[in-house]
Amino acid sequence: MQNVNYTVDNFVHAYKQAPWRLQLQWIGAFLLGMFGFALVAALYLDITSQAGIAGRNIQDMTAELTVIQHTNADLQNKVAETTSTNAMEQRALALGYQPVEPNQMEYIIVAGYAAPKPAIFAAVPMLKPAAPSQPPEYTQSLIEWLDQRLRTASTTSMMGVAQ
């Protein structure tokens, strides 16, 4: 029985003193560090790429908005050219209309008729278009985010003490 105990003690002692065990610990710690670093790097890369894609999308949409605005202006211009006084006069003459002479006018009194008033162009205020504000996630670095969290945490704890 005593021999058996001696053998186990020796094994434990040998294990504790095995040189490869220390190396294993170092390797494990190194790998853990590497894993942590890779994790942070991957997260950073992911966030950066997302921000990059969002930035590109914003640029694309801005360009698209400009094109749409230009197209609208072009169409409005085309409508105005099509309905210009010259164009309308030519079209009216082509359709057989003639300019009215004063002696051809006949005025009829219509009870309750109100003469048209000058045009009202913008009776209802439109909503102001505004660029959406960016959440801080799009502009904040990881260090800034960490700093902000730490500051928030310390402020909260101080408030807790004050209460």
Place this chain on the structure above:
Amino acid sequence: MRQEYAWRSLVLAGILGFVGVSIILQIIRIQNSTEAATFRKQTASYINVTETYYPDRGEIYDRNGHLLAGNKTVYEVSVDLNNANDKHAIALTVSVQLGLNLDDLYNEMVNPPLIEGTNMPVQTVVLADNVSSDQAAALEQYKSAADSQASATGTKSSLAGLGFWAHPQRSYPEGALASNLLGFVNLARRGYFGVEEKYNGLLAGNMVQVSVPTDPSKAVDIPHVPNGTTLVLTINRDLQAATEQILDESLTKYGAQHGTIVVMDPHTGEIFALASSPRMDLNQNLSYGQIYHNASEYDRAISMPYEPGSVIKILTMAAALDSGTVTPSSTYLDTGEIIVGGWPIHNWDNQAWGLQDMTGCLQHSLNICLATLAGKMGAQTYYGYMNRFGLGHLTGIDLAGEAAGRLKIPGDGDWYPVDLATNAFGQGVSVTPIQLMMAASSIANDGRMVTPHVLYAMLRDGRQYNVSTQYAGSPITANTAHTLNQMLAVSLENESSNALVPGYRIAGKTGTAQIPTQFGYDSTVTNASFIGWGPVDNPKFMIYVWLEKPSTSIWGSETAAPTFAQVAQKTVLMLNIPPDDIRNQIAKP
């Protein structure tokens, strides 16, 4: 043996360690060198680019919502010299499509200009600007075809490097319509003349400059750049077109060199139409220099003072009535000549008209009668009234380039006693048509003078801001205004004037003024004018006609007066003003 290996390993490790440390030291040295600082500085300049966002220029509409000035897309055609594969092919394509000189285009690419302040050539050369959408689309089609062909054969496209940049340009869909009033915008986005210059600040809006990081991961807020303010004018587009047509016809019919017609609401000062000659197609504003010799010719109604002649007699009579110098029934014996300050004054026909009342003085446009009235009033009273009527002052109309004219007064070095007499019938005093309209508005508007204006409303951020009527004083009483209104209407009716409009009672006055030269007045050429308004009981329009040097007849009564009648007939049709008898029926309960 093991010790020998250990020694070798140590030497190898030492060498590798030395190399490693050397590399690190070198990195640190390079990082902190002066060259590195220079490179860092250069890099910093590329981290951000300053982008300028220009707001679209505000549009201009007439009072009924017809677009008079808008924006359209045009293109800048440029070539990136780093990517340009076949400069000759690019020059040839652009030359054929845009009608530009082939050699000029090719030389521009072969000998590009230098970047300002350096000896380095620019990388991008602008071949043409303000290219229309259609032309740019045709060029783009050529480029796409060349690119497709090149990718099929595995070569570089012959039109590689050719690029297009869209940007807005001012556009005037009505061409030359209301050009004297609207003005135009040059390529540097600045407004010249008329509304475009007067309201340039509002129309252009405010540009915004933003520093944008070139790194797409650093997205920044794109600033909201509000467009320029949209303006709505008091102009009625159709009446404007009709007025311009009548002016052009009158210039031809009466052989006049130039002319101006203005239609205004005498109650509010709103300008319904302003036609002047010559006009220019606002889309071709580079032709300005060929059409006009100086800026005052652009809009004669506001910028070119002239001696108006007898139309000013309505102001002299207004002053005489209002000051109590005469009443409508006061009589005057016209002997055909008076001497003032040593100078003889005659009537327009050098005849004596005998006994006349004040309506007769206006009806026959008697110079001597009006000169005598001015003399009776005295210089202080007469010029006091003329000053209150706004002669010699700007009216404040919201158009660029207004001129004040000249009213000499006692005390001025070039004023003589005879000026009091001649000023009374429109000689020796220079005014613009718009000044006389403002002054006459007091007669048509119960003694109150209105400031003429062309802005009806402003539209900004979806809100409409209407412009209210501005009064410029009350030079005469309402009673004087009513009395003179009737006198002017009666004088036209008694004369069977060419200015009369069937169905409508009109008040007005002709003017025929000799043109001053270096050697005195030239009796062979005149300025023919007419100012009138109606309906007399409730004036809805006031019209001023000025024809310069008519050749078929020198008289305003035979040239300007019938032109007035034509414009008045169009005005009542287009503004829906029924004849007097119909209006009276409507007014009855």
